[in-house]
Amino acid sequence: MKRVVARESQIVGTYDDEMIVALMNAGTLKMADLYWEADSSTWRPLTDFVGKGAPTRRGNGFPRAVTLLAAAGCGALFTWWTMTSVPQNPTVAPVVGAIPANSAMNPTAGAAGTPEVSRESAAQNPVAEAPRAEAKLALLNVEAFDDEVAVTVQNNGAAAVNGFDLRLSYFVLPGVQRVFDGNEKAIAQHEVGTQERAERAKILDEMLGALKESQQLLDTEVVTWTPSHIRALPTAGQWMSFGHPALSSAGAALTRIAAEFAEGASSADPVARKQALTERLPNLSRQIEETKPFVMQAIGRKSAARDRLTEEQKDADETLAKLKKQQADLQPRLPALMADARKTPIRSEVRHLDAIVEPGLVQRLTIPREKDERHGVAVELVPAKNRNVAATER
Secondary structure (H helix, E strand, O other): OEEEEEEOOEEEEEEEHHHHHHHHHHOOOOOOOEEEEOOOOEEEEHHHHHHOOOOOOOOOHHHHHHHHHHHHHHHHHHHHHHHHHHHHOOOOOOOOOOOOOOOOOOOOOHHHOOOOOOHHHHHHOOOOOOOOOOOOEEEEEEEEOOOEEEEEEEEOOOOOEEEEEEEEEEEEOOHHHHHHHHHHHHHHHHHHHHHHHHHHHHHHHHHHHHHHHHHHHHOOOHHHOOHHHHHOOOOHHHHHHOOOHHHHHHHHHHHHHHHHHHHHHOOOOHHHHHHHHHHHHHHHHHHHHHHHHHHHHHHHHHHHHHHHHHHHHHHHHHHHHHHHHHHHHHHHHHHHHHHHHHOOOOEEEEEEEEEEEOOOOEEEEEEEOOOOOOEEEEEEEEOHHHOOOOOEEO
């Protein structure tokens, strides 16, 4: 039985059942191609033809391979002959519907001719036309900053988004919103200040601890000192780190004299030991008495600085509490005020982003904006059909 086969509203050829199977195995005919079903007078996809039990051959091993190769060769040869012979065949038209009305391949067409592969037929046979993948971009979130806008988008379609447009509409911010934004900046600065004060407090506490340990050591009778006492004295660099020149000089001298005394006192030379006890020990005692007042002054200054830092933090915390209370009072009023302000934009512009957003991907992107603390900005996606819209002044 001969059957008419068409693809994309164009007749491919007329084949018997055996040849259709061979050409499908060879890849010449596709499963989405349509064939004319005389019994129902409709075009149907070749998947229906195969499913209705069209002749198939089964084989194993070498015989099956030979059969497939032969079918592929026949299909390629027949396709070449069909393509080169169509101009000489007046009964085969390039468009479906040109077959003569009295053709045996179209027994039900009558005077109307061969039925066309219509849009209705394609709709009834979804295999005939594969759905076209589309991109569906959604705007999830907008964050407006002083000099840029951050947008979060998601592609809910099956195709990638290759660039898109955003419309930025500027409007005058309500006074309440500007107060709210100023408070937000102040709160952020408070957090930075708190961190800085905490670091300064840590340094002061470490200095105070070292100074108080030194004071306790200097209050001990020098005659009771052991090598461990001398090793516990700050180094010259540590004395300098306390930030008081007089203390740096006196402390460095104390550490040096203490080291000389310890060296002489532990010497095997009796003369060196005697000199350490008769000369260097008194020098060490005098240097201790000279250094003590400077240590006490440093402790007083560092303690005062630590107290001031505590007061600063206390005042900052009180200011922060007031700001947060004001923010809580303003927060409920903002949505309605902002909605009204957006209704009267003063200017709008379209910005293009050359970003690729793959299907299912959520991406955060930033674009520059007009920097003006008095102006807010609203952002919306521009449909693809309205791209390249020029900026407008309102």
